[in-house]
Every structure is written in structure tokens, then in C-alpha cells.
Amino acid sequence: MIEEISIRDLGVIAESTLPLGPGFTAITGETGAGKTMVVTALGLLLGARADSGSVRVGAQQSWVEGRWRVPAVGDIAERVTEAGGDVDRIGSSGDAELVVSRSVSPEGRSRAYAGGRSAPIAVLTELGERLVVVHGQSEQLRLKSATAQREALDRFAGESVHAPLARYRDAWSRWRDGARELDELTTDRDRRAREAEELRAALDEIEQAAPQPGEDDELDERVERLENVETLRVAAAAAREQLSAEESDGPDALALIDSARRALEGAARHDGALGELVDALQAAQYQVADAAAQLSSYLAGLDADGARDLELLQERKALLANLTRKYGPSLDDVIARLETGSARLFELDGDAERIDVLRARVDDDAREVESLAAELTAERVAAGGALEASVTAELAALAMPDARIVVEVTDRGELGSSGRDAVAILLQPHPGSEPRPLGRGASGGELSRVMLAIEVVLAGTQPVPTFVFDEVDAGVGGAAAIEIGRRLAKLAESSQVLVVTHLAQVAAFATNHLTVVKDTGGAVTESSVRKLEGAEREAEMARLLSGLSDSESAVAHARELLELAH
Known part of the structure; x- marks a missing residue:
């Protein structure tokens, strides 16, 4: 609820603070005193379009600030946080204070603030839709759309509609998803058949090749070796000859090391240090002999018939390269294709059976949806009759004895998430006239009373934090005005109600009475607000x-x- 609104330099109001709070607040004052500026100020806080003409003459800007008491946790606090602002918790009550403000310059520039931070005007609009409903002779109707009227009827109906609607939405979601999947399967049957055929051929090709992890790298190494086998043979033979000559009489490494060792052995008895060198040469001789033996073994292992092996290896490389190009980009991807492709092929091959099973399920869901939609229609028609009677009775007490509300529930021709019903709330101003949509065929004062009647009836099932009524009593007096006041007081039992009125019969029912006082003593008319x-x-x-x-x-x-x- 709104706890307080502060206004500065807006219209004729120089500076005033409106203490509001819970219950029913009536705002009165002389004609021209600026009562409407209170509604204008609230509109600015709710994101209404700024009018530079409302800035007080001579002022640099108009400023409006509202202090709301809101839940500390919930969608309102979350939206303020998303916008960069914050709400201030009020003790341990679970509530918080939200400060919203707006400025307007004489040039028409406007700035908005929510929770202490600058915010787009759209944020104020979003918050306003959750916090306040304004009914004025120039305001848009809260129930202007067919969707809003259907939702209002459903909330009025309560559990009699909520329970079947929940079941219907579950069934409708299953039916819609199943029908979409069935349509995809049947529409893409030929494409999926071609996919299965191509996938089967691919899997056969991969299985026949039977690639192994890392095989491509191993093939590269083997081909590299065979392509350079003669170079390898010459290098290995030359190295072995240098280490241990078998085909020439020249000195080799083994002979030279042996000579060095023998030269030191004779002198080693004179110096123990030479003995260690003799041992080192002996070890080197063993190592060189071992290396020579390994080179001999390596030369023996070089296949003289390697040309045929090279041809086979290159053919295998070409086969794997072709698979990688078609199903890669790597050989590991080709191997993985066997597993994933097999699962996909199993799925595609089961299409015919799946289509039959899915079609049967979709048919069952469709029958359930139709049944629940019919149940919803019946409940809405019954609730519509009750809503008609309740609102029409309220209108009779509000000096509209010949008017009645008509709730039409019609078939919109297709099933949606809320059923197949289109709901329209119509006003029949007098017997014999054609019921017309709300907002057409009624004066501003009559429309305000119609909306008051609807809000009173819906209050128990559709709570709104704050209602604002501007001139709801236009064209009414006497006993009818007393009834308007009584119904506003009734509405205030569940919501905060702010009413701009010129009738004592309405103001008498307020629990908080504010008056806008006009002062014409200066060069410019000024107004202020005072609690009475x-x-x-x-x-x-x-x-x-x-x-x-x-x-x-x-x-x-x-x-x-x-x-x-x-």
C-alpha cells in the first residue's frame, strides 16, 4: 500500500505531503483547488506520460515521491533489484519500504527513480501494474482485454474453474507436444528414411574398414620408415663399420679402444689412477661392441621386400583418409560414429512403430482435452451467470437500476492453453438495448460506477493492493451516493482505496480524510493538502x-x- 505521497511544484500544488495508509482515504477540496493533481502525481509515479504543462509556473521542475509498503521478498522487490535499486526492510515484519520518485522539467524532460536508483520509466510502469489500479473517467479499463476478462471470471469462479483448468493445461501441453512430435515424424518420414539409408551405408563402410584408435599415426611412422629404407640401410652399415669393421682392414672403434686399454695396462702398476681409466676403457669397449651388435640386428631386420609392404600401407592410409574426410574430422570421430550412429539408426528404424504408438497417445490426449475444455466451458458459463447477478445487484444500488452486466462465454474456434472459450463482459445500460463492451455506450460517471461494482464483487477473489477512483460519484447524489461510499468502504476492507470525491455522502465513509486547500492571496494560486x-x-x-x-x-x-x- 501507499503510505505517503510528497508533491512539489505540480500544477497549483506548491508543496504538500499526503499521509495515506490503509483503509479508505477520501480527497476533497474546492473546484480548481488541485484535487486532480493528486491523481496526476500518482500517475507519474506509475509511469504515466509526463506533461510539461503540469510544472508549476516559475518552478525549475515538478517532483513527486511515493513511499510504498511492500513485501520484502517477492516479484516487486526482485524487479526493483534488477533495476539496480533496493527496498528497505522494516524490522522483522516481512515488509519493506519502497521509495519511487519522478521529476518533470518545463521542457518536458522526465527522470524516474526506484529504490534509490535512476530507472527507466518502463520500470515504474511495471511496478504500477502490480501495485495500483486507477479508475478515472479518462483512464483505461483494467479489464479492457478479452484475456483480462477471462482471467477475472476464472478468479471469480475459484476452485470450480481452477481445478479443471490445471488438469486441462497438463493435458493440453501433452497433447500439443505429442501432436508436434507426430507431425514432425510423419512430415519428415521420407527425409528420415533417407537419413537411415545413408547412415546404414556409412556404418557398413566404417565397420568393414575397422579402424583402430591411433592407427593413422602408426601408419605415418611405418610409411616414413619404408620410404627411406635405403638411406637407413646405408647409414646403419656405415656406423657399424666404424664401430666394428667386418668388410675392411682399416682400424675400427673397437680396435682403437682395445689398443688404448693395452697401452695403459702396463703402466697402471705405477699409478692407481690409471687403473680406473683402464676399467673405463674396458666398459667403453663393451658398450661399443653392444652398439655394433644392435646395428647388425637392425640391418638384418630391414626387409628387402619392403616395397610391397609400402604399397599396402599407403592403400590403408588412403582408406582411413577417405573415412576421415567423410565422417571425421578425425579418426577418433570416425570410430565414435559407430556408436552414435548405431543408436540413431535404431531410433530411425523404429519410426513406424513410434508413429503408431504416438498417434494412439495423441488421440487419447485429444479426447481428454476436449472433455476438459467442455467442463471448463460449463463452469465458466455457471460462474458468468453468478458474476452477472452479483454485479447487476451492485449496479442497482449505485443508481443504475436498469443496467445489467452480461458475461458472454463463446467458442473462439480453437483450443488454447486456457481452453476454447472467449469471455466478454458487456454492459446493457437499459432493458431492450444491445449489450456492449465495457467503455462503450456509458458516460464517464456510469462507467466509473460499473467498474466500482465489478471491483467490489471481484475483491474477494482478485485482491489488488491499491485502488484509486477519480470522480467515481459523478452525476450521483442522495441515497445512491451513500451506497457508493458504503461499497468503497467494503472494498477498503481488503485493499487500500483512494477516492477523489466532491460528495459528502462518499467522504463520510472514509477512514482518512484529506482536503486540498486553495490559497489565492498571492500573485499565483497555491494549494496544499491537509489531513482533517x-x-x-x-x-x-x-x-x-x-x-x-x-x-x-x-x-x-x-x-x-x-x-x-x-
Whole structure:
């Protein structure tokens, strides 16, 4: 709810603070005092379009600030946080204070703030849709769309619609998803058959080749060896000859090391250090002999018939390269294709059976959806009749005895997430007239009373934090005005209600009475807002009744009205 609104330099209001709070707040004042500016200020806080003409003459800007009491946790607090702002927790109550403000310059520039941070105007609009419903003669209707009217009827119906609607939405989702899958399977049957044929051929080709992990790298190494076998043979033979000559009489490494060792052995008895060198040469001789033996073995292993092996290896490389190009990009991907492709082929080969099973399931879901849609229609028709009766009874008490509300539930020709029903709430102003959509065929005052009647009826099932009614009592007086006040008080039992009124019969039912006071003593008219209690309130009520705030009979009448209301 709104706890307080502060206004500065807006229209004729120089600077004022409106203490609001829970319950029913009535705002009164003389004609031209600026009562409408209060609604304008609230509109700015709710994201309404800024009008530079509303900036007070001579002021640098208009400024409006609203303090809301909101849940500390929930979609409102989350949206403020997303916008970069914050809400201030109020003790351990679970509530928080949200501060929203707006400025307007004479040039038409406007800035908005939510939770202490600058925010786009759209953020204020989103918050306003969750917090406040405004009914004024120039305002849009809350129930202007067919969707909003259907949702309102469903909430009024309560569990009688909510339960089958929940079952319907589950069934409708299954039916829609199943029908979509069935359509995809049947529409793409030829494409999926071609995919299965191509996949089967690919898997056969890969299976016949039987590639192994890392085989391509191993083939590269073997081909490299065979392509250079003669170079390898010459190098290995030359190295072996240098280490241990078998085909020439020249000195080799083994002979030279042996000579060095023998030369040291004779002298080693004179110096122990030479003995260690003799041992080292002996070890080197063994190592060179071992290396020579390994080279001999390597030469023996070089296949003289390697040309045939090279041809076979190159053919295998070409086969694997072709598979990689077609099913790669790597050989590992080709091998993995066997597993994934087999699963996909199993799925594709089961299409015919799947289509039959799916079609049967979709048919069952379709029958359930049709049945639940019919149940929803029946419940909505019954709830529509009850809503008609309740709102029409309210209209009779609001000086519209010949008017009635008509709730039409028609078939929109297709199934949707909420059934197949189109709901329209219509107004029949008098017997014999054609029921027409809300907002057409009624004056502003009549429309305000229609919306009040609907809001009173929906209040128990469709709670809204705050309602604002501007001139809801236009064209009404006497007993009808008392009934309007009584119904506004009833609405205030579940919501905060703010009403701009010029009737004492309506203001009498308020639990909080504010008046806009005009001061014409200066060069420019100024207005301020004051809370009324006791004798001041009785005087304002007397002024509303007779135009005279100090008339004893008017004051007595005002006192009688207040006693009647409370």
C-alpha cells in the first residue's frame, strides 16, 4: 500500500505531503483547488506520460515521491533489484519500504527513480501494474482485454474453474507436444528414411574398414620408415663399420679402444689412477661392441621386400583418409560414429512403430482435452451467470437500476492453453438495448460506477493492493451516493482505496480524510493538502453538503452522515 505521497511544484500544488495508509482515504477540496493533481502525481509515479504543462509556473521542475509498503521478498522487490535499486526492510515484519520518485522539467524532460536508483520509466510502469489500479473517467479499463476478462471470471469462479483448468493445461501441453512430435515424424518420414539409408551405408563402410584408435599415426611412422629404407640401410652399415669393421682392414672403434686399454695396462702398476681409466676403457669397449651388435640386428631386420609392404600401407592410409574426410574430422570421430550412429539408426528404424504408438497417445490426449475444455466451458458459463447477478445487484444500488452486466462465454474456434472459450463482459445500460463492451455506450460517471461494482464483487477473489477512483460519484447524489461510499468502504476492507470525491455522502465513509486547500492571496494560486479530523472534518463535510462550512444545520447534517457511516 501507499503510505505517503510528497508533491512539489505540480500544477497549483506548491508543496504538500499526503499521509495515506490503509483503509479508505477520501480527497476533497474546492473546484480548481488541485484535487486532480493528486491523481496526476500518482500517475507519474506509475509511469504515466509526463506533461510539461503540469510544472508549476516559475518552478525549475515538478517532483513527486511515493513511499510504498511492500513485501520484502517477492516479484516487486526482485524487479526493483534488477533495476539496480533496493527496498528497505522494516524490522522483522516481512515488509519493506519502497521509495519511487519522478521529476518533470518545463521542457518536458522526465527522470524516474526506484529504490534509490535512476530507472527507466518502463520500470515504474511495471511496478504500477502490480501495485495500483486507477479508475478515472479518462483512464483505461483494467479489464479492457478479452484475456483480462477471462482471467477475472476464472478468479471469480475459484476452485470450480481452477481445478479443471490445471488438469486441462497438463493435458493440453501433452497433447500439443505429442501432436508436434507426430507431425514432425510423419512430415519428415521420407527425409528420415533417407537419413537411415545413408547412415546404414556409412556404418557398413566404417565397420568393414575397422579402424583402430591411433592407427593413422602408426601408419605415418611405418610409411616414413619404408620410404627411406635405403638411406637407413646405408647409414646403419656405415656406423657399424666404424664401430666394428667386418668388410675392411682399416682400424675400427673397437680396435682403437682395445689398443688404448693395452697401452695403459702396463703402466697402471705405477699409478692407481690409471687403473680406473683402464676399467673405463674396458666398459667403453663393451658398450661399443653392444652398439655394433644392435646395428647388425637392425640391418638384418630391414626387409628387402619392403616395397610391397609400402604399397599396402599407403592403400590403408588412403582408406582411413577417405573415412576421415567423410565422417571425421578425425579418426577418433570416425570410430565414435559407430556408436552414435548405431543408436540413431535404431531410433530411425523404429519410426513406424513410434508413429503408431504416438498417434494412439495423441488421440487419447485429444479426447481428454476436449472433455476438459467442455467442463471448463460449463463452469465458466455457471460462474458468468453468478458474476452477472452479483454485479447487476451492485449496479442497482449505485443508481443504475436498469443496467445489467452480461458475461458472454463463446467458442473462439480453437483450443488454447486456457481452453476454447472467449469471455466478454458487456454492459446493457437499459432493458431492450444491445449489450456492449465495457467503455462503450456509458458516460464517464456510469462507467466509473460499473467498474466500482465489478471491483467490489471481484475483491474477494482478485485482491489488488491499491485502488484509486477519480470522480467515481459523478452525476450521483442522495441515497445512491451513500451506497457508493458504503461499497468503497467494503472494498477498503481488503485493499487500500483512494477516492477523489466532491460528495459528502462518499467522504463520510472514509477512514482518512484529506482536503486540498486553495490559497489565492498571492500573485499565483497555491494549494496544499491537509489531513482533517474532528471539527475540521465536520466543517469540510458541511461545505460539501451546502457550500457553507460554518452553517450549523450543515454541520449537524455532516455529523449525522459521519455517524451513519461509522
